[in-house]
Amino acid sequence: METTLxxxxxxxxxxxxxxxxxxxxxxxxxxxEGVDPELNKREVFSMVLxxxxxxxxxxxxxxxxxxxxxxxxxxxxxxxxxxxxIPGTDSAAIATQARVEKDIxxxxxxxxxxxxxxxxxxxxTEFALKSEKVILTQVKRMGASLDWSRYAYALDEKxxxxxxxxxxxxxxxxxxxRGNRIVNWDPKxxxxxxxxxxxxxxxxxxxxxxxxxxxxxIAISTxxxxxxxxxxxVAVHPDDIRYKKYIGQEFDLIFCDIPIHIKIVADESVExxxxxxxxxxxPAHSQVDWEIAxxxxxxxxxxxxxxxxxxxxxxxxxxxxxxxxVVVSWLKDQGLLEKEDKIQQNVSISERTGAxxxxxxxxxxxxxxxxxxxxxxxEIPGIKSGSQVSLxxxxxxxxxxxxxxxxxxxxxxxxxxWIDNLKDWCISRQIWFGHRIPIWYRGDEVCCxxxxxxxxxxxxxxxxxxxxxxxxxxxxxxxxxxxxxxxxKNFHPTSLISPAYEILQLWISRMxxxxxxxxxxxxxxxxxxxxxxxxxxxxxFSKSLGNGIDPVEMIEKYGADALRMGLMSGAAxxxxxxxxxxxxxxxxxxxxxxxxxxxxxxANCDKNILxxxxxxxxxxxxxxxxxxxxxxxxKKVTGDIKNFSLNNASQxxxxxxxxxxxxxxxxxxxTQLKDSALAKNTQLILVHCLKQSLKLLHPFMPxxxxxxxxxxxxxxxxxxxxxxxxxx
RNA sequence: GGACGCUUAGCUCAGUGGUAGAGCGACUCGUUUACACCGAGUAGGCCGGAAGUCCGAUCCUUCCAGCGUCCACCA
Numbered sequence: 001m002e003t004t005l006x007x008x009x010x011x012x013x014x015x016x017x018x019x020x021x022x023x024x025x026x027x028x029x030x031x032x033e034g035v036d037p038e039l040n041k042r043e044v045f046s047m048v049l050x051x052x053x054x055x056x057x058x059x060x061x062x063x064x065x066x067x068x069x070x071x072x073x074x075x076x077x078x079x080x081x082x083x084x085x086i087p088g089t090d091s092a093a094i095a096t097q098a099r100v101e102k103d104i105x106x107x108x109x110x111x112x113x114x115x116x117x118x119x120x121x122x123x124x125t126e127f128a129l130k131s132e133k134v135i136l137t138q139v140k141r142m143g144a145s146l147d148w149s150r151y152a153y154a155l156d157e158k159x160x161x162x163x164x165x166x167x168x169x170x171x172x173x174x175x176x177x178r179g180n181r182i183v184n185w186d187p188k189x190x191x192x193x194x195x196x197x198x199x200x201x202x203x204x205x206x207x208x209x210x211x212x213x214x215x216x217x218i219a220i221s222t223x224x225x226x227x228x229x230x231x232x233x234v235a236v237h238p239d240d241i242r243y244k245k246y247i248g249q250e251f252d253l254i255f256c257d258i259p260i261h262i263k264i265v266a267d268e269s270v271e272x273x274x275x276x277x278x279x280x281x282x283p284a285h286s287q288v289d290w291e292i293a294x295x296x297x298x299x300x301x302x303x304x305x306x307x308x309x310x311x312x313x314x315x316x317x318x319x320x321x322x323x324x325x326v327v328v329s330w331l332k333d334q335g336l337l338e339k340e341d342k343i344q345q346n347v348s349i350s351e352r353t354g355a356x357x358x359x360x361x362x363x364x365x366x367x368x369x370x371x372x373x374x375x376x377x378x379e380i381p382g383i384k385s386g387s388q389v390s391l392x393x394x395x396x397x398x399x400x401x402x403x404x405x406x407x408x409x410x411x412x413x414x415x416x417x418w419i420d421n422l423k424d425w426c427i428s429r430q431i432w433f434g435h436r437i438p439i440w441y442r443g444d445e446v447c448c449x450x451x452x453x454x455x456x457x458x459x460x461x462x463x464x465x466x467x468x469x470x471x472x473x474x475x476x477x478x479x480x481x482x483x484x485x486x487x488x489k490n491f492h493p494t495s496l497i498s499p500a501y502e503i504l505q506l507w508i509s510r511m512x513x514x515x516x517x518x519x520x521x522x523x524x525x526x527x528x529x530x531x532x533x534x535x536x537x538x539x540x541f542s543k544s545l546g547n548g549i550d551p552v553e554m555i556e557k558y559g560a561d562a563l564r565m566g567l568m569s570g571a572a573x574x575x576x577x578x579x580x581x582x583x584x585x586x587x588x589x590x591x592x593x594x595x596x597x598x599x600x601x602x603a604n605c606d607k608n609i610l611x612x613x614x615x616x617x618x619x620x621x622x623x624x625x626x627x628x629x630x631x632x633x634x635k636k637v638t639g640d641i642k643n644f645s646l647n648n649a650s651q652x653x654x655x656x657x658x659x660x661x662x663x664x665x666x667x668x669x670x671t672q673l674k675d676s677a678l679a680k681n682t683q684l685i686l687v688h689c690l691k692q693s694l695k696l697l698h699p700f701m702p703x704x705x706x707x708x709x710x711x712x713x714x715x716x717x718x719x720x721x722x723x724x725x726x727x728x
Numbered sequence: 729g730g731a732c733g734c735u736u737a738g739c740u741c742a743g744u745g746g747u748a749g750a751g752c753g754a755c756u757c758g759u760u761u762a763c764a765c766c767g768a769g770u771a772g773g774c775c776g777g778a779a780g781u782c783c784g785a786u787c788c789u790u791c792c793a794g795c796g797u798c799c800a801c802c803a
Contacts (some may be wrong), residue, residue: 008765200801207803222803235803271802279803288803346801410732414798417731421799502798536739538796569751571741575733576796580740582752589765600762647742651750663767 005602005711009595011559011588015703019140022706027717028145030084042082046491047073047524048475049085049139049146050499050507051154053092054128055099058138059541060567060579061500061533063551067564068530068573068646069498070144074699075641077145078723084491085145086478088152089132093434093467100124100433111189117432124433128155138552143560143702145719152478154470155435162477163470164438164450166518171439171448173373175391175517180300181364181426182290184348187308188355192430198357200346207341209276210331212255212262217246219338221275223345224282225331226323229258229312230303233281235292238266240277256330258313265296285359300361308358320358365428365437365463367391378520379403385520394516395419395509404512406527407644408574411504418505427466434464472510475523482518497524500532501574528644531576533567538578554584561701562587568700569651573644590654591704594697597662598708601690604673605683610712616684619677622668623685629660630689635726637696646700653696661689687712692724 022028047069052062069085077083100123104110112120132153139146152159170176183192209221218234236243246264253260269288270279283293283300293300303312308320315323331337348357372388381401383389389397396419398404399412406412428437440447440458447453452460470477475494479487493515499507508527515523534540541548554563566584570577602610618624633656640649665685672682691712698705698718709718 005762007763009763220803224803269802274802282803286803288801414732418799505798532797534796538734540797569741575741578740580752583740585765586752589763592765593763596763596766598762603762645742651742655750662763666762667767 005599007596007599009592009704011561011591011703012556014707015141015143015555015560018703018706019143021710022145022717022719023148025717026149027720028083028085028147029149030082030147042080044084044491044495045073045076045081046084046494047086047496047498048478048494049087049144050497050503051088051090051152051471051474052135052139053090053095054131054135054153055092055095056131057134057548058551059533059548060551060554061541062138063142063554063563064533064567064577065498065500065530066139066142066144067567070142070564070702071568071641071646071699072496072498072644073145074702074719075723077719078695078698078721080722083145083147084150084487085147086150086152087136087139087144087146087148088474088478089135089154090471091128091154091434091467093464094429094431095467096128097124097431097433100127103127112432113190121432141552141555141560143564145702150478154467158480159470159473159477160435161450162473162481163435163465165482166473166514167438167465167469168448168450170367170517173517175368175371175373176427177366177368178363179366180361181366182285182287182359183362183364183430185306185358185360185362186350186353186355187306187358188353189350190306192362193350193357198348199351201349203345203347204342205345205347207275207343208328208331209338209341210336211338212251212260212280213253213336214334216251216253216262218243218264218278219276220278220280222280223343224320224324225327226310226315226320227282227285227303228280228327229255229260229310229315230282230284230301231255231260231262231280232283232293232298232300233263233265233296235265235267235270235279235281235296236277237270237272238268240270240272243278256313256315256327258315261299263296263298265292265298267292267295284361287359290361302361304358304360306360308356362430364426365439365461367425367427369422369424375517375520378516380516380520380522383516383520391513391517392419392422395422395512398512398516398522403522403525404527405525406529408529411501411527411529411574414501414504415509418509425466427469428461428463429466430462431464434467435470437461437463437465468506468510471507472514473518475511475515476519488519492519493522494524496526496528498528498530501529502532504529529574531571531574533570533577533579535579538576541579549579554581558584558588559591559703561591561703564702565590565650565654565700568646569654570647572647587701590658591701593658593662594693594701594704594708597657597666597690598711600666601686602711604669605687607713609680609683609687611714612684612687614684616681616688619681620668620672622665622672623681626660626665626685626689629656630692631726631728633660634692634696634724635728638723638726641699650700653693653700657693657697661693665689694718695721695724 052058073083073085101112186193205223207221207223208225209219211219220234247266250263253262281289281292283289283298284302285304303310305311310316310318310323350357369392370390372390375387375389377385380398380403382397399406399415406415438448438450439461440453442457452458476488476492479485479492481488511523515521562584565587618627633652636652637649669682669686672678694705694709706718
């Protein structure tokens with residue numbers, strides 16, 4: 001027995017050491033062509049890592065995602081494929097800016113306007129860099145076999161160039177336009193805010209039912225009577241027999257001493273059973289009404305300003321709440337108010353300032369989803385090069401043709417449902433951190449270009465792009481696009497992407513759109529959506545809930561191998577995983593078990609047997625049983641990984657190593673090793689089983705398997721060994 | 729409001745149209761020269777509720793309940 005091997009396995013030291021060795025040997029770097037002359041002839045397996053946001057540190061959900069993909073990648077690598085797995089991080093414009101602004105508000109009581117654009121962006125960038133550093137360390141410690149030579153950040157120079165190029169080409173194709181849209185406006189913060197920054201409060205409010213005037217035939221209901229001075233129509237359902245006869249009629253009215261012009265229109269979106277079944281349309285201050293106005297070509301006067309004050313008639317300058325009282329008492333005086341009901345309503349409130357959100361129209365940039373353009377080149381089945389298509393058709397065809405395979409049926413359903421209801425994509429954001437829109441103005445002139453146009457007086461659009469605009473380019477902006485690079489030719493479309501289901505619409509569909517437009521390709525051939533990790537109570541891990549678990553803490557306690565294995569065996573692919581620390585602990589014990597199997601074998605086998613290529617034979621019933629079990633295990637684990645049943649695969653290999661190899665065969669070997677007729681063959685079987693086990697386990701527990709592999713005397717890395725095949 | 733998912737042993741989860749499985753935990757016994765981060769055992773579940781299809785359902789269908797997610801938010 002060699003006394004140099006400690007009884008207990010210490011993952012932390014080993015994992016650092018192995019990581020260093022992998023780094024130095026550059027075995028995960030796909031651009032080192034000289035290492036293996038056969039490499040370029042091999043089948044390619046390429047993936048991008050869904051880039052984590054630089055909004056802080058990674059949580060256990062990222063650890064799960066990284067592990068899943070690394071298992072698949074390591075398996076494919078061992079199957080002899082040429083692997084490219086690209087790491088990166090995302091700037092996550094809104095999320096990051098909001099995070100930093102919040103900190104600054106808290107610590108310095110300053111808002112973005114106090115700091116100014118330049119200073120705020122500087123601060124955010126500083127924060128992003130810090131957070132990027134932490135994140136990268138975390139990803140590395142998880143053992144993700146990424147090609148770090150290809151690391152990309154959403155705001156780095158190359159990606160910036162790709163984003164501007166993409167914008168310009170889409171602009172020139174007529175797919176990007178500028179138009180008004182209703183946004184969430186925070187009157188206290190004096191800024192637009194995104195839907196994620198809104199909290200909904202269930203409040204009781206009054207629902208007023210009234211007529212605009214005595215001559216008007218239809219009563220309407222509203223919780224906001226003051227906005228009715230901005231009405232331009234009353235919408236009714238086309239099938240509503242009560243109101244059919246009025247459709248198309250127009251009225252000039254005096255409402256609360258303010259003249260308004262009302263047209264009666266028919267619109268499917270109106271609920272017959274709500275209120276009076278007639279909707280007063282206030283186009284400028286309601287999302288739904290804006291769309292109705294769109295469909296019926298109605299004027300959209302703005303009657304509330306950025307300070308939540310009225311802008312018309314004698315109400316001018318009054319707060320909306322004051323104006324409401326004025327209007328209600330006027331209605332009462334005129335005898336127009338038919339009834340008042342108490343109803344529950346979701347009120348939108350700004351998360352940060354607590355102000356009630358006003359909806360206001362603002363100029364925004366859009367991607368036209370339905371406009372046809374000529375696609376110069378297309379590999380997508382069903383879309384011919386040179387034909388007329390829309391982005392919507394690209395998104396639909398890419399999946400319905402099977403060029404992108406969304407492997408779980410339920411997610412495919414969600415995808416199509418989303419495409420069916422898709423509207424134009426608003427890509428401008430009124431924040432400062434992110435890719436600034438590459439549009440310049442000079443008087444009435446508008447210019448779209450990658451650089452500031454020549455000449456004096458050009459001013460860049462103040463808005464930045466929706467973060468998903470740059471994320472949509474990710475599969476090819478990371479491969480050198482817009483250059484016609486060799487990488488792009490070799491590795492695009494990528495083989496697989498494995499995101500959480502939350503970002504199917506946000507990200508996956510945008511990548512299909514972008515890749516289709518710019519390359520005439522799909523971004524990936526297969527989408528395998530995974531579940532998310534939850535805490536013991538089934539809640540999501542999130543920064544705002546503060547229930548995050550630092551994977552590094554788990555790694556230090558149990559080892560990255562144990563964390564990976566614990567997460568993998570937690571639940572089936574696509575289902576959510578409840579994080580269970582005990583499971584991780586159990587896997588640490590498993591690592592220790594494997595370590596001691598190794599110690600036993602080293603202590604009981606001749607040194608030359610450890611590296612012998614001689615095939616063992618089955619001499620005893622125990623021999624026969626273990627070799628058969630091994631073969632079954634190889635078959636099952638391989639099949640399970642192919643089917644993305646990583647939970648089953650990990651449990652099968654666990655079962656074999658612990659309960660077949662250790663509990664049964666090693667016990668049997670204790671007598672067989674004493675029998676000179678059996679000793680050598682028994683040693684061969686032990687070593688053979690151990691080595692095959694190491695290979696099968698390697699995708700799940702890369703560190704300990706690689707470490708033991710080295711201690712057995714191998715000169716090559718286990719990570720690039722050949723995957724075992726079963727005999728049957 | 730719409731869509732989808734989940735509900736199986738104390739806990740975390742697999743699974744199959746034909747008398748229920750794993751890991752952890754619990755309990756009993758054992759071993760202390762591979763491993764106490766150990767071994768051999770034991771106990772535990774009318775597989776969320778109701779109805780239907782079937783010779784037979786935990787698995788298929790319908791309804792209901794609880795939980796969760798995404799989308800749209802109702803004047």
